[in-house]
Amino acid sequence: MLVINSKQKTKRFSFAGIRLVRARMRSSLFAKYFFSCTLVMLISFIVLSVALMVLSVRYSSGQKRELFSQNARTISNLTEGFNDAGPDGNRQLSNIIGIFSQMLDADVFVVQTNGSVLAGSVQGDNRGDVVSNDAVIPSSVMKTILKNGSLYERSSTLDGFFKRAYITVGETIKDSSSGEAVGAVLISSRADSMLKYMRDIIRIFIFCLAIVLLCMFAAIYYITQRMVYPLRQMASAARSFAEGNFDKRVPVGEPDEVGQLAVAFNNMAASLLSLEEMRRSFVANVSHELRTPMTSIAGFIDGILDGTIPPEKQNRYLKIVSDEVKRLSRLVHSLLNIARIEAGEVKIQQSRFDVAETIRRVIIGFEYGIDEKHLEIRGMEDIADMQLMVMADPDVTHQIIYNLVDNAVKFSNDGGYIAIQTAFKNKKVYVSVKNSGMGIPKEDLPHVFERFYKTDKSRSTDHKGVGLGLYIVRSMLVLQGQDITVKSVEGDYCEFVFTMEKA
Template structure:
């Protein structure tokens, strides 16, 4: 049964090859047979013309014995070309009496199987026929007929015949068939090799897909050319790479979430156990209650942040895109963070053009979340007495917002990783218990959902600048 693409393709190509060569052999056979018949027909007419001339010459110059000249010519044709002749003379010819001396060589009109041939010749036409010429013939003959003219008058009909097998049509057919199948053998091998080469990547992809389904995301399919099948293999490899990356991210996510959840849960469990067992003095119960509350609040915040990230990545976030007055949004967010800035003695500078009102096009609440995350990041990384600058301006029909701090900066080698989940740039800051490592990940994805972009520049011990590009309302473009 045809259970594979290779067998189906091989059989289809072989059938096409067989049919093609068979049709080619038939066409060549008919063409060559027609060519050989026409060649033999030309020979018959040429010899007939010579015989006709000899016959007329014999009737004119040797009235006593015209039979000798005709017989000699006929014998030569039969011996040399296996051509037989038939002659019919009409009764109104001027040399009829002379012709009667050829009585044994003459053809009677009643012997002809198709009388129309004789009628056409006596009208002065030449005819050709392949088949039985007389009623007594038992072989297929190639026959030609031509008129015998004397002084412009048809006095008879001359027919020349040769057996069809003398044209060697059978040998021609066998030669063509043998040649066709001789050529078909290497072509069949070529078809086999090409089919194997075309279906080989599909078989490898099938095996790789099974391994992929069993959880082996490292499998890859070799790409050997640039045809459609190889492009499919390349796409398969890209898919496998993405699945491998997703699997790695899944494992990292589980590890990071487990780590992030274990710490507050362990703290809550320890403090709760101490309270239950009475090992914590009564006067310190309120303090430990506050610690438990803070840990539970951080745990809830972490879970909400993870749910937000999941909603963003799965496309379940609804964006209410509209024109927003950017200056109002900046002041709202900075005012909400003012207590934390004052605690670290940080100054904030908001720089905007004085002669125009800046507007952004996006979701108001999500843009607040983006700016809040960037300012929160700047506050965390800034030391006492530092400065945070929020600079906004138009550039190339976009709103550019730069959030800069004078903090410790980020190592250039770590900049590509700050957008990853649960990444904290420097554990030595001892801020691990205060951070989820998801803020910048969410910020980048929210900005990209609003058709914007975000970049970062940083110099160690000098500070960091985040640059976001936000679309502007259509009426401002």
């Protein structure tokens, strides 16, 4: 039987906790940003604090050396006068040295050239650090002072004079008449006093670090939350989009990069919503356009087969079936054209040709429909002998003019007119197709180039159209870098004007 003790369980839980934290840091942008900023600021603060602490210690050490040196020189100047005064002078000198020792919180010694101590004062806590009461300053130390005129030991026992490391500053005492060195003044303090100073600095540093880190954590947490919050909202909105809900929007905050991203995200959401509405409308319209002729075809065929339609009327209904089949064929052809355009499969082969000849051929192709509605064709007398060279795709241009003339014939009133005009301006050829009739309502003008859009909602006027002709016209013009506009007065006329490149 396998037994797992409590230590093993604790280790497993610890490793699991570490793995969980690492996984959260990898998966959460907030955690990555928060911990990265915290780590950078923490390292920066520690480096700056250590550098400041080192500089502070060096400055303090330098100040202490300078202080000791100045007081050593002062004592050196005083010593000569007291030596001349005999025993009383020595006592007075000892008192003054004691005052200096208390003031500096250091040990002060006046020594002869042979190293023997003439007068001195040792702080109470330091008495045990002197090797013996009659200790003599080592000759090596005295040689250094007498040779250089001064001494500085950052951390030394003065070759065994002290039992522990001391900071010592020394200055020579010179005879005023001969200028020769007759002794020296030594001022010493424990080297661990600097360690105490460093410990105090470290305690202050840790206290300040704790406060700064606490404030820094709070600031980074707040800033990171504000930065990540819009991104979380975008992620939530994106999940809604994946579920088919395109109504959700992201609040736009500050006009910074995140705010600009939120604006772009909302614009994308609006575009997706529009595309979804177009898709639904497209499916609904295609379903309607397919169902209507299929229903008619099925009804008439069933009527002929079961004898409901008498033989003498069958040709009439077969003609209707034939028209509906042609209508289905046109619908499928239009849908294929749209699919090819949107897939980028329509390749524009531009060449130089006469667009006036294309207009004449299209009008001739609609001769039957024009005669049936007794329409007047205006402008042909100007185009009859004209040669208007353009740079475009001849087949695509033929399709564009065919669709526009087809619309004009269908929606012209009986006995009305169709006007074809051309113009040249700014290296562009303008072709206008205008027809009389009921026109297009003002509120419908912005939508006439949309797929399956019909101004005749009841479809009572246009039985053959499927609402794709104008969409295809505009798409083909866009492919050639051209444009089309529409003008209409309801109850009077409708006019389409498109542009072409002059050859």
